[in-house]
Amino acid sequence: MASSKLIRADGVSKHFGTGHTQVRAVDGVSLKIGYGELVLIMGPSGSGKTTLLSMLGGLLRPTQGRIEVAGTEITVMKEAELPDVRARLVGFVFQSFNLMEALTVEENILFPAQLIPGGIAAARPRARELIERLNLRERRDSLPKTLSGGEKQRVAIARALINEPPLILADEPTGNLDSRTGQEVMMILFDITRDENRSVVLVTHDPRVEEIADRILWLEDGKLRDRKSEDHSWVRDPVCGMRIDEWTAVHTWERSDSKYVFCSARCKERFVEAPDQYVNA
Amino acid sequence: MMRWTLKSLGTQIASTLASAGGVAGAFLFVLFLEAVFLGESKQIVAYIEHMEPDIWVMQHGVSNMHMASSFVWDWKLDAVVEMDGVEKVTSILYVNTMVRAGDRDWFTYVVGLVEGDKRAGPWAMKSGSASPGPGEIVIPALFAESSGAGLGSSVSVADKKFTVVGLSLGTFSMANSVAFVSFGDLVNILSAGGTVSYGLVDLEPGSDAAAMARRIEAEVEKVSALPHPEFVRNDFNMAMRMGVDVVAFMRVIGSALAVAIIAFTALVQVSRRRRELAIAKALGVTNRSIYFSVVLQTVLITTAGYAVALALALGVAPMISLFVPEVTLLVSTGSLLRMGAVALVVAVIAAMVPAYMVNQVDPLTAFQG
Numbered sequence: 001m002a003s004s005k006l007i008r009a010d011g012v013s014k015h016f017g018t019g020h021t022q023v024r025a026v027d028g029v030s031l032k033i034g035y036g037e038l039v040l041i042m043g044p045s046g047s048g049k050t051t052l053l054s055m056l057g058g059l060l061r062p063t064q065g066r067i068e069v070a071g072t073e074i075t076v077m078k079e080a081e082l083p084d085v086r087a088r089l090v091g092f093v094f095q096s097f098n099l100m101e102a103l104t105v106e107e108n109i110l111f112p113a114q115l116i117p118g119g120i121a122a123a124r125p126r127a128r129e130l131i132e133r134l135n136l137r138e139r140r141d142s143l144p145k146t147l148s149g150g151e152k153q154r155v156a157i158a159r160a161l162i163n164e165p166p167l168i169l170a171d172e173p174t175g176n177l178d179s180r181t182g183q184e185v186m187m188i189l190f191d192i193t194r195d196e197n198r199s200v201v202l203v204t205h206d207p208r209v210e211e212i213a214d215r216i217l218w219l220e221d222g223k224l225r226d227r228k229s230e231d232h233s234w235v236r237d238p239v240c241g242m243r244i245d246e247w248t249a250v251h252t253w254e255r256s257d258s259k260y261v262f263c264s265a266r267c268k269e270r271f272v273e274a275p276d277q278y279v280n281a
Numbered sequence: 282m283m284r285w286t287l288k289s290l291g292t293q294i295a296s297t298l299a300s301a302g303g304v305a306g307a308f309l310f311v312l313f314l315e316a317v318f319l320g321e322s323k324q325i326v327a328y329i330e331h332m333e334p335d336i337w338v339m340q341h342g343v344s345n346m347h348m349a350s351s352f353v354w355d356w357k358l359d360a361v362v363e364m365d366g367v368e369k370v371t372s373i374l375y376v377n378t379m380v381r382a383g384d385r386d387w388f389t390y391v392v393g394l395v396e397g398d399k400r401a402g403p404w405a406m407k408s409g410s411a412s413p414g415p416g417e418i419v420i421p422a423l424f425a426e427s428s429g430a431g432l433g434s435s436v437s438v439a440d441k442k443f444t445v446v447g448l449s450l451g452t453f454s455m456a457n458s459v460a461f462v463s464f465g466d467l468v469n470i471l472s473a474g475g476t477v478s479y480g481l482v483d484l485e486p487g488s489d490a491a492a493m494a495r496r497i498e499a500e501v502e503k504v505s506a507l508p509h510p511e512f513v514r515n516d517f518n519m520a521m522r523m524g525v526d527v528v529a530f531m532r533v534i535g536s537a538l539a540v541a542i543i544a545f546t547a548l549v550q551v552s553r554r555r556r557e558l559a560i561a562k563a564l565g566v567t568n569r570s571i572y573f574s575v576v577l578q579t580v581l582i583t584t585a586g587y588a589v590a591l592a593l594a595l596g597v598a599p600m601i602s603l604f605v606p607e608v609t610l611l612v613s614t615g616s617l618l619r620m621g622a623v624a625l626v627v628a629v630i631a632a633m634v635p636a637y638m639v640n641q642v643d644p645l646t647a648f649q650g
């Protein structure tokens with residue numbers, strides 16, 4: 001029985017530990033995500049975003065609730081069956097790129113292909129296509145250590161797309177990139193997934209993405225809450241001048257009663273080195 | 282998966298090579314020990330192998346020569362000579378004792394030869410005479426070289442002085458050499474008038490040695506008679522038994538060492554690859570495939586170690602004998618095959634340790650920054 005929704009989650013909770021020290025990382029979350037939808041998950045640090053994403057991707061079992069991906073209820077599957085679900089249905093993009101150091105760009109992209117029928121040989125044309133599309137042709141035989149951050153993340157995106165999964169899960173994919181490169185990478189990701197009609201669930205602190213998202217889920221203390229988009233408290237990054245929502249920002253710095261908010265770790269680093277240069281300007 | 286495993290090994294080339302080298306060392310240690318042991322055991326039976334009579338006759342109840350003592354009245358052997366089908370009986374006296382040359386002592390088979398009869402004497406000579414007269418001795422050439430003795434030197438057997446008149450070849454072994462004196466001198470040393478130790482019985486062509494041996498035991502009272510092959514086998518087994526426990530023990534130690542080295546390397550490599558293993562799990566690689574990748578690693582390292590040990594054993598063993606002729610090395614196919622089987626077991630056991638770690642790797646760590 002085909003479902004019209006790619007993801008259905010019902011009353012999903014994840015608790016770590018027991019008793020006094022128990023953490024309710026995700027607490028009774030229900031959601032539906034349609035095919036081709038771009039959904040943002042936002043929320044303060046520690047609110048359960050990564051935990052929720054892990055459960056949607058079949059990496060972590062909920063303490064309670066059920067999750068269905070592409071019509072398959074993954075919460076009742078045996079441990080040994082989950083790797084196959086991840087390989088076929090989910091493409092992961094991580095904050096720290098996570099490429100295999102010993103493999104070239106092309107081999108990294110092809111890595112998940114060995115996990116599905118057809119294998120690497122059948123996936124070669126698709127890999128070529130992604131290499132072209134992500135502008136990695138010159139880097140095809142390079143090792144990850146020779147790539148820039150933006151290039152690494154493009155390779156990771158190609159790897160996530162190689163098996164043509166209906167769902168892409170990305171956890172702060174631009175967190176290790178400067179804002180310009182981050183924006184580029186984000187645009188490429190959306191471009192391809194829109195074209196190929198794949199759903200993307202994206203955890204990010206970048207408010208610029210909100211404008212193109214179909215839906216924004218706001219997570220706080222493990223619970224989904226409605227948040228109207230007017231609820232922003234906008235401040236400017238003193239280094240690059242970017243507009244940032246102070247509420248969700250992760251890169252912050254306090255000095256003599258003033259709180260500064262940055263778009264990225266890069267900007268924060270620059271600021272901390274010579275604060276006066278930016279504050280007095 | 283294969284490619285990833287191999288290439289990852291390639292990036293840890295130093296630890297991989299060190300580990301393969303260590304494994305090779307452990308295997309080589311065992312191979313070398315077995316080769317020395319086998320070579321020495323073979324050398325211990327060199328004398329009786331070269332004599333090759335049809336039948337050995339000895340004191341009743343004795344069944345070999347190494348570490349044995351045997352006395353038979355000489356008239357019993359005279360009776361054997363009279364039997365139909367017997368062509369010749371050569372008597373020797375024999376004792377296992379120390380021979381002192383220069384300031385070195387050698388554990389030696391001293392064989393007393395009937396004067397003028399070369400049948401039971403040395404089979405290859407470097408120089409001098411092969412049949413010692415009274416007060417004379419034939420010693421192994423190697424024995425002379427390493428103690429500085431030569432033709433005309435004086436050596437002592439059980440406190441009696443002998444003059445070296447011949448240097449023989451193929452009679453040396455670290456455990457047990459062979460020297461020859463005259464029958465009469467050994468009678469004096471052993472106070473054994475009227476007896477012999479062994480009779481070497483040569484039969485007329487076409488005789489059945491086994492049947493003849495049974496006949497001798499039936500017709501001559503209180504002697505044992507064994508066909509040559511059986512006698513050699515008994516002696517070889519006796520020689521082997523002396524060192525078998527030591528070698529078995531060393532074999533276990535060597536294999537355990539190899540297991541430890543490989544397990545440790547696999548452990549180090551798994552923990553270094555922990556992050557990538559977590560990523561692979563997150564991407565959908567099964568525990569079983571990852572475990573396969575780890576086993577493949579240990580098998581490759583073990584195979585490399587085994588190959589190096591094999592090459593060295595086959596290539597270098599002959600050279601060792603060339604430079605250190607005292608040591609007789611014999612690398613047997615059995616020893617190599619056994620080592621191969623051990624290597625396989627070693628690899629699998631060694632892979633069990635990291636297998637546990639593979640299960641522990643948490644794919645969620647891929648999300649950490």
Ligand SMILES: Nc1ncnc2c1ncn2[C@@H]1O[C@H](COP(=O)(O)OP(=O)(O)OP(=O)(O)O)[C@@H](O)[C@H]1O
Binds near residue numbers: 016017046049
């Ligand atoms: N394996 C675990 N064991 C115990 N507690 C955990 C575990 N994983 C997460 N938590 C806790 O669960 C809560 C949610 O963590 P999670 O990583 O999902 O937050 P997040 O929204 O992704 O935060 P961030 O924005 O900092 O990445 C946190 O309080 C965290 O400490």
Ligand SMILES: [Mg+2]
Binds near residue numbers: 050051171
């Ligand atoms: Mg997180």
